[in-house]
Amino acid sequence: MPSLIAFDLDDTLYKERDYVVSGRRAVAAALAPVAGVDAGILLEVMNNSDDAFETLHAALAGTPAAGVGIAEMVAIYRQHRPDIALTTGVAGTLTELRRRGNKLALITDGNHTRQHAKVRALGLDDFFGRHNVIVSDDIGSDKTTPAPFAAAERLATGMPHVYVGDNPAKDFHWPSVRGWQTIMLADAEGKNIHIQNIGGFPSVFKPQTVIDRFERLLQFQF
Ligand SMILES: [Mg+2]
Missing domain, CATH: 1.10.287 (Helix Hairpins)
Known part of the structure; x- marks a missing residue:
């Protein structure tokens, strides 16, 4: 769906x-x-x-x-203008998810200038559209609060909501409470900035599903 x-x-x-x-x-x-x-x-x-x-x-x-x-x-x-890019696997997956009729959005914490520079460098407006990019700095509340998720819900009422993230400290708790499906991308190469120790978190912070590669999102029923 x-x-x-x-x-x-x-x-x-x-x-x-x-x-x-x-x-x-x-x-x-x-x-x-x-x-x-x-x-x-x-x-x-x-x-x-x-x-x-x-x-x-x-x-x-x-x-x-x-x-x-x-x-x-x-x-x-x-x-600075970041020298970063999506992998072809990530870009291809986003393209296919959109082709299937899903609406895509971004919810990110962090400094306004820095996060928007990343969005531009990665060409994310092409996938999400400018209005579907939610930077917590812009709305005054980060992902430790329900506010950015509530803002995303207003982008698409009457649709199931899914959040895909990497950080159990703040990526899954509020969306779970609000009835979203939550999916964690595992740090398969051990290269993430935040150590991904889901075992150390209470169950309300854990994702419902863990995937080992971004492309696995294409196997879900959405
Ligand atoms: Mg993250």
Whole structure:
């Protein structure tokens, strides 16, 4: 039965790690000419740290870029044009789900500027339409509240609702409470930003179904 299928963004439609790499490259490229240091070295400094910008800031002491603050680095990171893409498997699956009559939407948490830049870079407007992209920053409530899911329900009344995500901390609880079908994409390669330990969560946080590949969505009855 045609449904509203809403997707999480990071580590569901693409690997967030790719965005982190892309953002750090942008910061390195912007600061290298100021510091007079090779961008590759700045990138390495960030990649070898758990707190990339803090470490970079410390490493730039004594260079002409010493005055560049962490807030400025964060701004470059958020505003950069991400070098990320959907895999052909994800793009093909979204195309087929839509061809079957489903309505597709996006529900994502995070900074407004950063998330919309990702949506543009991934070409998601082509699949979801601009009005079906819900960024929690835009509506003032994130996925730890029912608000973004209620907003998605208003996009498609009278249709079953499905949420596809990766993070048991916030992706499945509220949609389950509201009667949605919930599906978790397993972190098959262990590359996600948030560790996916569903065993550590109470049952109300768990998805109804787990899939190991995005393309498995085509096997569901929607
Ligand atoms: Mg996610």
